[in-house]
Amino acid sequence: MAALGLVAPGPGGAYEIMAVADGGALTGTVRFVGAPPTLDPIPVNKNRDVCGETKPSESLVLGPDHGVKGGVVMIEGVTRGKKAGGDVTLDNHKCLFVAHVTAVSPGDRVHVKNSDPVLHNTHAFLGRTTVFNLALPNKDQTIDVTRRLSKPGVVRVLCDAHTHMSAWILVHDNPYVAVTDTHGAFRITDVPPGTYRVTLWHAGFRPKGADKDGRPLYDEPRTVTKEVTIAPRTVATVDFELR
Numbered sequence: 649m650a651a652l653g654l655v656a657p658g659p660g661g662a663y664e665i666m667a668v669a670d671g672g673a674l675t676g677t678v679r680f681v682g683a684p685p686t687l688d689p690i691p692v693n694k695n696r697d698v699c700g701e702t703k704p705s706e707s708l709v710l711g712p713d714h715g716v717k718g719g720v721v722m723i724e725g726v727t728r729g730k731k732a733g734g735d736v737t738l739d740n741h742k743c744l745f746v747a748h749v750t751a752v753s754p755g756d757r758v759h760v761k762n763s764d765p766v767l768h769n770t771h772a773f774l775g776r777t778t779v780f781n782l783a784l785p786n787k788d789q790t791i792d793v794t795r796r797l798s799k800p801g802v803v804r805v806l807c808d809a810h811t812h813m814s815a816w817i818l819v820h821d822n823p824y825v826a827v828t829d830t831h832g833a834f835r836i837t838d839v840p841p842g843t844y845r846v847t848l849w850h851a852g853f854r855p856k857g858a859d860k861d862g863r864p865l866y867d868e869p870r871t872v873t874k875e876v877t878i879a880p881r882t883v884a885t886v887d888f889e890l891r
């Protein structure tokens with residue numbers, strides 16, 4: 649198979665784009681087991697005329713049968729395969745980040761947008777380092793942040809104007825990554841056949857009080873890793889439990 653190009657040099661070397669002729673797929677679900685915590689609504693600190701008095705916490709979102717929305721499933725160690733290149737928009741919409749959890753890989757084009765008639769200031773951190781810090785005073789304003797998200801990791805996103813607003817962007821080092829839907833389901837396609845470690849990441853959701861600015865705090869994110877073999881032109885399944 650011919651290599652089509654190189655992107656995203658990382659610690660393990662560059663991810664190489666190639667045609668995946670015999671690719672398989674990986675599907676599955678993430679399900680919550682046990683009693684979920686009660687998550688208090690988060691008070692809105694300003695622009696209440698536009699944003700409302702409170703917003704629901706999105707740190708744990710369960711659908712039918714306790715399917716977990718907003719889990720990130722990542723296939724680890726894929727060094728050659730399909731091309732990234734999705735278009736992703738993180739929207740400040742009705743005073744929430746939409747989506748609350750996003751997964752991207754180098755090669756995806758990423759924009760931050762403001763759909764509201766109030767100032768939002770989207771501030772993203774990788775660890776303690778700011779990766780972007782954008783004042784968006786105008787409705788329908790859009791800023792390209794593609795180049796700021798070249799380094800793999802868990803990016804925490806806050807709004808400096810509104811303490812109730814937060815989001816996550818997971819930057820994976822290859823395009824084999826997906827976010828679970830409202831049923832807790834995911835699907836990753838065109839995977840080169842092989843045996844892989846597959847990791848679920850989910851944000852912390854057990855309340856731990858609030859910081860000095862009134863932002864709610866939760867416990868640490870969880871990760872669960874499993875090993876999965878994906879055969880040519882078949883669909884493998886892996887299910888995760890969150891508790």
Ligand SMILES: [Cu+2]
Nearest residue numbers: 768807809810
């Ligand atoms: Cu805001």
